[in-house]
Amino acid sequence: MWQLAGEAMGVxxxxxxxxxxxxxxxxxxxxxFALLLALRPHQWLKNLLVFVAxxxxxxxxxxxxxxxAALAFVAFSLCASSSYLLNxxxxxxxxxxxxxxxxxxxxxxxxxxxxxxxxxxTLVILAAAICLLLPPGFAVTLAAYYGTTIAYSFSLKRRxxxxxxxxxxxxxxxxIGGAVAxxxxxxxxxxxFSMFLFICLAMLKRYAELVDAARRGLQAAGGRGYAVGDEAxxxxxGIASGFCSVLVFSLYAAQPYVARLYATPxxxxxxxxxxxxxxxxxxxxxxxxHMHDDPIVFTIRDRISCGVIxxxxxxxxxxxxxxxxxxxxxDVANTRGQAALRSPTRLAQRSHDPVDDVVGQVGKDRxxxxxxxxxxxxxxxxxxxxxxxxxxxxxxxxxxxxxxxxALGGQDAV
Numbered sequence: 001m002w003q004l005a006g007e008a009m010g011v012x013x014x015x016x017x018x019x020x021x022x023x024x025x026x027x028x029x030x031x032x033f034a035l036l037l038a039l040r041p042h043q044w045l046k047n048l049l050v051f052v053a054x055x056x057x058x059x060x061x062x063x064x065x066x067x068x069a070a071l072a073f074v075a076f077s078l079c080a081s082s083s084y085l086l087n088x089x090x091x092x093x094x095x096x097x098x099x100x101x102x103x104x105x106x107x108x109x110x111x112x113x114x115x116x117x118x119x120x121x122t123l124v125i126l127a128a129a130i131c132l133l134l135p136p137g138f139a140v141t142l143a144a145y146y147g148t149t150i151a152y153s154f155s156l157k158r159r160x161x162x163x164x165x166x167x168x169x170x171x172x173x174x175x176i177g178g179a180v181a182x183x184x185x186x187x188x189x190x191x192x193f194s195m196f197l198f199i200c201l202a203m204l205k206r207y208a209e210l211v212d213a214a215r216r217g218l219q220a221a222g223g224r225g226y227a228v229g230d231e232a233x234x235x236x237x238g239i240a241s242g243f244c245s246v247l248v249f250s251l252y253a254a255q256p257y258v259a260r261l262y263a264t265p266x267x268x269x270x271x272x273x274x275x276x277x278x279x280x281x282x283x284x285x286x287x288x289x290h291m292h293d294d295p296i297v298f299t300i301r302d303r304i305s306c307g308v309i310x311x312x313x314x315x316x317x318x319x320x321x322x323x324x325x326x327x328x329x330x331d332v333a334n335t336r337g338q339a340a341l342r343s344p345t346r347l348a349q350r351s352h353d354p355v356d357d358v359v360g361q362v363g364k365d366r367x368x369x370x371x372x373x374x375x376x377x378x379x380x381x382x383x384x385x386x387x388x389x390x391x392x393x394x395x396x397x398x399x400x401x402x403x404x405x406x407a408l409g410g411q412d413a414v
Contacts, residue, residue: 034111035119038088038104039081046296047076049171050178052194057184058261058320065182068134072181075130075142076174082123083149085116090153099216100292134181141177145170160225164202171198171296189252196245201295203238204282207231208291215289235283242279246272267319271312278308 050072059065088095088106095101105111124146131139148156148170157163172194179186209221214228226234252258253268262268281304285291291298299305 031105031110034105035115038085038106038111038116039119040084041081042297043080043084043294044073044077045300046171046294047073047080047174048300049174050076050181052175052190053179053182053184053186055316056187056190057179057182059182059184068181068183069178071130071133072138072178075127075134075138076145076177078123078127078130079142079146079149082120082127083146083153085120085123086150087153089113089116089120135183137180138177141173141180145173145177148173158225160230163224164199164206167202167205168195168198171201189248189255193245193248193252196241196248200238200242200245200279203234203241204286204291204295207234207238207283208286208289208295210234211286211289211291235287239279239283242283243276246275246279249275262319264319264322267315267322270315274308274312274315278305281305 051069054060054065054069057065088104091101092106095104095107098107101107106113106116127142127146128139131142148166152163152166152170156166172191175190175194176186206221206224206226209224210226210228210231213219213221214231218228220227250269250272253265253271258265258268278299282291282295282299299309
């Protein structure tokens with residue numbers, strides 16, 4: 001058979017003995033660190049999301065909180081590497097046909113499959129051991145994360161749109177896991193912002209794959225439920241989700257209780273244009289075919305994206321630490337509005353309520369009327385009219401006070 005073949009190719013040093021000297025032999029020697037590369041340590045950067053709750057809760061200066069967040073990071077990294085190994089083993093036939101994925105350790109033959117099969121359960125056991133050092137809820141969160149990744153590897157990633165929402169959920173679970181490890185309650189604002197932002201990034205990942213498939217002349221992305229013609233829909237959904245995340249952040253910055261967490265909450269509005277620029281640039285790069293990796297990993301490796309993130313962090317830090325330069329200015333409305341946001345009780349004690357004056361005047365009028373001794377009919381009629389006028393005056397004063405408090409943002413002071 002080998003003598004009749006036009007060309008012979010073999011893999012491994014022993015192939016030449018069976019085929020002959022004229023055969024093309026491909027080297028199959030294992031690389032010592034190939035199995036370590038199969039763990040995808042660069043993908044651990046996505047697990048830095050567990051530190052979001054630490055920053056949002058203003059607990060970064062607490063050593064115990066930093067240690068808990070670091071343990072959560074390690075646990076998520078071990079589970080993520082286990083799922084990556086399993087995913088590469090399952091997708092081996094498809095990855096060998098991909099121009100970039102064919103260079104992965106298992107697809108290229110540089111790492112032994114048996115080593116990957118052994119490491120999959122080993123990493124999960126190590127992650128479970130770390131969970132013993134954290135609150136019980138973290139183990140449940142990590143189990144939900146790992147179970148979802150397994151379902152994604154075997155089935156969900158082949159279903160259109162389901163895969164995108166699953167990826168966004170996996171990103172969000174990392175944020176929730178960090179909050180559970182710290183024992184803090186995550187706000188609905190952070191959950192809504194994270195979900196919209198991660199849906200945008202998941203859509204961006206699929207869009208980049210479709211752009212790459214179109215440039216290679218394919219009709220669909222390999223192993224995914226999308227065709228090349230779905231680019232416009234994916235882009236529209238992703239861009240809309242990204243802008244919704246910025247809208248959620250702007251609504252959060254306008255909430256009255258934010259002033260209790262930040263010294264100058266108005267600075268938080270500067271984050272919005274930075275996020276809009278970053279998202280628009282990411283989609284523009286994907287459209288040009290420059291997005292070759294996971295969007296979060298690309299963000300951490302891209303200098304401009306790192307600069308935008310650093311600016312956002314600087315703005316948030318300044319809003320938390322920097323007080324206004326002239327807090328004693330004669331803008332009474334603004335000063336009392338900030339006081340209402342920070343301490344409604346103190347404002348209620350110091351502020352002058354016109355209703356109290358009206359009520360006090362009612363008591364004085366009644367005493368004067370009893371001292372004079374008006375005739376029964378005339379005094380009764382005049383008393384009812386005066387009481388009605390006083391009630392209307394009191395209602396008007398309350399309406400004015402409520403309107404002024406709403407304008408200042410201090411509804412709790414009313």
